[in-house]
Amino acid sequence: MSDPIPTIPVRGDIRLGQLLKLANLVENGGEARAAIQGGYVSVDGEVEIRRGKRLSDGQVVSVDYGDHIESVVVASTDDRS
Numbered sequence: 001m002s003d004p005i006p007t008i009p010v011r012g013d014i015r016l017g018q019l020l021k022l023a024n025l026v027e028n029g030g031e032a033r034a035a036i037q038g039g040y041v042s043v044d045g046e047v048e049i050r051r052g053k054r055l056s057d058g059q060v061v062s063v064d065y066g067d068h069i070e071s072v073v074v075a076s077t078d079d080r081s
Contacts (some may be wrong), residue, residue: 003062007031007075016041017051018059023072025063040064 008023017032019025020041024049026032035041042062043053055061057076062069 003070005073007073009075009077010055011077013054015051016043016048016053016055019055019061019072019074020063023061025061025070025072035063 006023008019010022014022016036017029018048020032020035021027021029026035033051038047039047039049040063041048042064043055044059045062055074057074059070059074061074062071
């Protein structure tokens with residue numbers, strides 16, 4: 001049995017590069033850019049090469065580190081009424 005995928009709460013819109021940093025999947029913006037451009041990042045199972053891709057509630061973001069893959073789920077806490 002696998003562990004549940006961690007959920008990362010976000011307010012409003014978040015872009016892929018920002019989420020990678022927020023979720024501690026990378027250390028900084030340079031690492032985020034390199035991982036995305038290198039094809040190591042996927043959104044809902046599809047490789048994504050746009051750092052500015054806007055993410056939606058429920059999307060799964062994964063980073064392939066070579067020896068393991070780490071994933072997180074975007075959880076929008078947008079409280080607009």
